[in-house]
Amino acid sequence: MTTSPLVPLVMGHNAFFGVDHLSAQRGAARAASFADPIRILDVIRDGRALGAQGMMMSTHDRAAGLCDLIRSDAALSADLKVYPLLPYAQKYVTRANEVGMVNVVLDSLKGTSFSDKMSLFLQGSRGVLARDVNSVLGALIRLELKPFRGLQMPAVFLHDAFTDLALGLGLKDIFEFYMSELDRAHGAVGAFATKNLPMLLERFDAWGLPTPTVMTHFNKIGFHMNPSREDCEAAAAKYPAHIMAMGTLASGFLRPEEAYGYLGGVKGIESVVVGVSSRAHAEQTFAAIRTHMPVMTGNTVGAV
Amino acid sequence: MINVAVIGFGKLGLLHAGTVSGLAGSRLAVAVDSNKTLLNALKAKMEGTRIYTRHEPLLKDGGIDAAFIATPTGTHVDIALDCVEQGIPIFIEKPLALSGEQARPLVEALEKRPVANMVGYMGRYLDTFAKAKEIVDSGVLGPLEMLRCSMYIGQLFKAGKGWRYDKGVSGGGVLITQNSHVIDKLVWMFGDVDWVSGQTNSLYSTEVEDHAHVFFAFRNGLRGFMDASWSERHYRTPTIAIHVQGRNGTLDVDDDSVRLFLDAKSDAYAEGWSEWRKPDLYRSVPFDIGGPQYTLQAEEFLTAVRGGPNPASDVRSAYAVQCVIDAAYMSAERNGAPIRIAEVMA
Numbered sequence: 229m230t231t232s233p234l235v236p237l238v239m240g241h242n243a244f245f246g247v248d249h250l251s252a253q254r255g256a257a258r259a260a261s262f263a264d265p266i267r268i269l270d271v272i273r274d275g276r277a278l279g280a281q282g283m284m285m286s287t288h289d290r291a292a293g294l295c296d297l298i299r300s301d302a303a304l305s306a307d308l309k310v311y312p313l314l315p316y317a318q319k320y321v322t323r324a325n326e327v328g329m330v331n332v333v334l335d336s337l338k339g340t341s342f343s344d345k346m347s348l349f350l351q352g353s354r355g356v357l358a359r360d361v362n363s364v365l366g367a368l369i370r371l372e373l374k375p376f377r378g379l380q381m382p383a384v385f386l387h388d389a390f391t392d393l394a395l396g397l398g399l400k401d402i403f404e405f406y407m408s409e410l411d412r413a414h415g416a417v418g419a420f421a422t423k424n425l426p427m428l429l430e431r432f433d434a435w436g437l438p439t440p441t442v443m444t445h446f447n448k449i450g451f452h453m454n455p456s457r458e459d460c461e462a463a464a465a466k467y468p469a470h471i472m473a474m475g476t477l478a479s480g481f482l483r484p485e486e487a488y489g490y491l492g493g494v495k496g497i498e499s500v501v502v503g504v505s506s507r508a509h510a511e512q513t514f515a516a517i518r519t520h521m522p523v524m525t526g527n528t529v530g531a532v
Numbered sequence: 533m534i535n536v537a538v539i540g541f542g543k544l545g546l547l548h549a550g551t552v553s554g555l556a557g558s559r560l561a562v563a564v565d566s567n568k569t570l571l572n573a574l575k576a577k578m579e580g581t582r583i584y585t586r587h588e589p590l591l592k593d594g595g596i597d598a599a600f601i602a603t604p605t606g607t608h609v610d611i612a613l614d615c616v617e618q619g620i621p622i623f624i625e626k627p628l629a630l631s632g633e634q635a636r637p638l639v640e641a642l643e644k645r646p647v648a649n650m651v652g653y654m655g656r657y658l659d660t661f662a663k664a665k666e667i668v669d670s671g672v673l674g675p676l677e678m679l680r681c682s683m684y685i686g687q688l689f690k691a692g693k694g695w696r697y698d699k700g701v702s703g704g705g706v707l708i709t710q711n712s713h714v715i716d717k718l719v720w721m722f723g724d725v726d727w728v729s730g731q732t733n734s735l736y737s738t739e740v741e742d743h744a745h746v747f748f749a750f751r752n753g754l755r756g757f758m759d760a761s762w763s764e765r766h767y768r769t770p771t772i773a774i775h776v777q778g779r780n781g782t783l784d785v786d787d788d789s790v791r792l793f794l795d796a797k798s799d800a801y802a803e804g805w806s807e808w809r810k811p812d813l814y815r816s817v818p819f820d821i822g823g824p825q826y827t828l829q830a831e832e833f834l835t836a837v838r839g840g841p842n843p844a845s846d847v848r849s850a851y852a853v854q855c856v857i858d859a860a861y862m863s864a865e866r867n868g869a870p871i872r873i874a875e876v877m878a
Contacts, residue, residue, distance in 0.1 A: 304803030318768065324543055327694050330570050358576040392821045393546060399577055423820045427554070451811045456817045481811040 230326065230439045232470040232498055233382035233417040235309050237282035237517065239272065239510075240474070240503035241288075265290070269297045278514050282309035284385070284443075284501050285376075287316045292375035299378055306380075311501075312343060313421060313443075314372040315383045337367055362405050365524040366413065369406075373414060382440050384410050391420040395428055400435045407438065417441050421474075424454050426463035439468045445475035448482060448490035464496035472499040474528040477513075484516035492520035534837055535561035537596040539572055539587050539611055540603030544625050544652070548820050551830045554819035558834055562596055587611050590620050591714065596647070598623065598837045604695045605703050606630050609638050612847075616641045621648035621837045623830075627712040628850040630703035632858045632876055642847055648836035650829075650843045653716040653851035655772070655791045657825035659813035661717060664774070664785035668721050672798045673778030677718075679748065679756025681774040683714045684764035687774040688736050697737050705740030707732065711760040712769050714851045716845070717774065718758070724751045724852070727872045735763050745864035746860045749870075776798050 272283060283290055291312075299305050321330045373384065386406055394402040403420075410418035419441035422428045432440050446464075450457030452475055464471055473494075477487050491497065500517060504510040534557060538549045541563055552558040565571050572584045579716050584590045587599075591614055598621040601611050615622045616638070626652050629635035637842045642649055657660055666671070683706075696709060703714040707730075719725065724748045732741035743761040750755075754776070773786040781794035790808045797803040817827040832843045852873075859871040 321543065328548075328567070329542060361573045361576055364573075383663055388874065389822055392554070392819075393550040395549030395823055396819060397560065397578060398553060401577060404848070449811055449814070450816055452820075454816045454820045454824075456816045478811045481809060503806050 229468050230470075233419070233441055234382055234470050234499035236499050237280045237281040237514065238284055238309075238472065238499060238501040239275045239313060239315075240501050241283065241285045242503050251469075253273065253458075257347055265293050265297055268294055271299070271504055271510075272298070272308070273301070275504045276304060276308060278350045278507075278510050279518075280504070280510070280514070281307070282311055282382075282499075283414050283458040284311045285314055286313045286370045287375070288315070289319065291316075295375045295379060296469045305378070308380060309382050310376060310379045311383055311385060311419075312370065312373060312376050313387060315387060316372075316391070317389055321329065322419065333364060333368065336371060337364075338516050340367060340371060358401060362409070365402075365405065366409050369409060370413065381414070381416050383419040384414065385421045385443050388421040388423050391428070392424055395424060395431060398431075400431075400437070403432070403435075403437060407414045419443065419470075423452050425471075426455065426459045429463045429467035431467075433467055436514065439470065441470040441472075443472040443474050445476040446471075446473035446491060446494060447476055447487060449478050451475060451481065461494055464494065471497050472501055473497050474501045476500055476502060483518075484513045488516045488520035497521075501502065534558040534597045534834060535595060537562035537564060537590060537599045539564040539590075539599055539601045540607075540625075541565040541567070541574065542602060543600035545600065547826055548602060548623070550821045550831065550832070551819065551826055552600070552724060554821065554835070555827070555830065556818070562590055563681055564590055582642075582683040587614060591615065591620070591876045594618075596620060597835070601625065602652075604701045605708075606634075606701045609634055612638050612780060613641055616647055616649075618639055618646055619645065621833075622847075623650045623652065623833045624847070624850075625652045626716070626850065627703065627708050627857070628847065628854055630700075630708075631854040632851060635847070635854050638847055639851050644776070648833065648834065648842055649847045650830065650833045651845055651847060653720075653845045653850065653853075654823075654825045654829045655717055656845055657711045657828040658718060658787060659824075660785050660787060660790050660808070661754035661817065663808055663813055664672040664783060665721050667783055667790070667792060669774070670798065670800060672780065672792075672794060672801050673776065673783060674750060676750075676776060676778045677724070678777040679754055679775070680758075681714060681716075681718070681756070681772070682759040683711045683770060683772045684760070684767040685710060685762050685770040686765050686767045688763045691736055691738065697740055699739040702740065704857070704860060704861060705732070705734070705737055705742055705744075706760050706762040707741060707744040709747070711851060712760060712857060713745065713760075713770075714758060714760065714772055714774075715856050716850070718748065718750075719771070719849065719852055719856065720844075721774075722750050722752060722754050722776075725749070725856050725859075725873050726751045727870045728856060728859045728863055729868045729870050731868050732861070732864040741864075744860065744864070746863075747868075748856075 276488045320332050407418035423445040425444045445452035453460045502513055535797050536552045538545045548867045549560045549745045553560045562582045563574050564587050575583050599615050600623045602625040608624050612622050729747040731745045733743040735742040742763045747757045784791040792806045794803050817824040855873050855876045859873050863871040
């Protein structure tokens with residue numbers, strides 16, 4: 229196994245950006261309460277003080293403002309690990325509805341240093357090579373990661389829709405490229421979000437790729453776990469992987485005690501990402517994680 | 533092994549390609565798209581996948597067992613007719629066509645030469661709506677009396693670009709695009725519509741409507757309205773909600789939950805409030821890219837391709853949806869005058 233880029237306890241970003249997988253209405257209400265980025269910063273400071281060492285952050289349009297605030301806080305920028313999740317798919321989906329996927333890519337890269345090269349890519353479209361596709365992807369990654377410059381960034385996660393699409397299509401090359409590009413150009417581990425953990429781990433093993441860093445759903449009721457909760461548990465125990473569990477509360481469906489009572493018994497999990505919306509909420513959730521997952525957290529989570 | 537051709541490599545074409553390849557027993561064999569840059573990029577990444585810029589030469593060359601058609605709406609029927617002529621099973625993205633009239637030759641061709649066929653109203657496979665359908669079908673609500681429903685998304689706050697906003701290619705605005713899902717659900721849950729009265733409004737678009745308000749009278753006596761907009765603030769993703777009231781209770785369903793209230797219990801459902809949230813109803817799937825609904829849908833189509841029963845979400849039912857949409861547009865042009873669906877179908 230390689231050294232893990234994951235810290236044990238990571239704060240999620242969904243509440244800040246209006247994403248709520250249990251209730252769209254609740255999501256919108258939360259986003260409104262976090263309209264002022266200073267309020268988000270307060271919650272991040274609280275979470276850090278309570279023992280969370282990292283933060284997951286999608287490349288949402290509002291991420292840039294939040295990154296500026298983190299950078300402006302000497303203590304946070306020095307030791308908070310930020311895990312970007314890219315791309316923020318919704319903005320591309322909406323644009324793709326209008327202008328098509330190829331044009332979304334072209335428009336996004338307009339004005340970047342890459343755009344000149346790209347026009348060559350398009351003129352030569354009869355003979356597009358795999359390396360040309362990769363250089364477009366590389367430019368998109370650079371663009372998405374721009375707001376995070378200067379922050380502690382041990383790993384960058386690829387959105388599950390893209391990971392799982394590449395997985396379905398059997399594109400080994402995309403996985404290889406993503407990991408090497410993140411390492412080469414950004415000094416970070418190329419990590420993957422997925423809703424199909426067993427298939428991802430089996431394919432990495434069969435393709436002979438390095439140990440993957442993965443973020444995937446783990447919860448007692450098997451919500452978003454495919455092909456089944458049992459298969460995900462077995463795969464996590466069997467294959468080498470650095471796994472960050474997400475969706476541990478099944479979008480607020482499970483109480484923390486129940487959720488981490490289950491998760492503490494699952495083998496192969498190194499890290500948990502959990503949404504925090506207030507100090508009281510973080511205290512309660514982190515306490516349940518400390519109680520039930522002492523091995524993973526080395527009893528240090530929450531040490532202030 | 534089922535060799536699949538995906539015709540039209542937009543978002544949904546990609547999703548279907550990934551899904552059939554991720555499922556055991558099927559694979560993407562052919563990609564068809566008019567955009568050469570995209571095709572060449574695909575070719576560079578996917579050895580062994582044949583590429584074509586048009587579907588006709590592909591059909592001549594053969595070697596496929598099923599086609600997923602995910603091109604702009606106006607082109608669906610012609611491509612599907614060519615496939616049916618060759619006896620190739622077809623999956624067509626929603627909406628089926630620009631209008632009922634455009635779709636009719638396909639309905640007739642399938643009557644003469646039945647092949648497995650499906651239209652991509654994947655909303656039927658969302659767990660909450662599947663549960664709501666089960667409740668309605670049980671009859672526990674009693675005679676249905678009143679309906680209100682909505683579909684909102686905040687995607688358009690200035691004039692839009694691309695084929696979706698070009699009426700000749702898309703057939704119309706919000707009513708026929710995202711909102712066709714709602715009309716499909718209504719017909720699926722409550723049966724045939726007798727007549728509609730519609731109003732539409734263009735807020736930002738010039739050719740198509742951004743807002744639609746439709747009153748429905750179903751054959752079973754249920755009446756009520758639907759509100760649809762793609763220019764509604766505060767909605768990050770398309771959000772559908774349906775409320776129906778019967779003599780014995782109420783049912784509320786959206787993407788997140790199902791809430792049932794009953795005056796009197798039945799064998800299957802308790803008196804008073806019952807609630808099912810998404811995690812209660814979740815079913816794991818063998819492989820998930822954009823949500824389990826797409827996998828469940830693809831599995832049902834592939835089962836039909838293998839000789840199993842044809843999916844309920846077929847061309848015939850999508851044609852009925854199309855005729856309801858036509859009637860709503862026709863009514864809106866006449867300032868809400870009631871239009872019978874039978875008139876449109878005739």
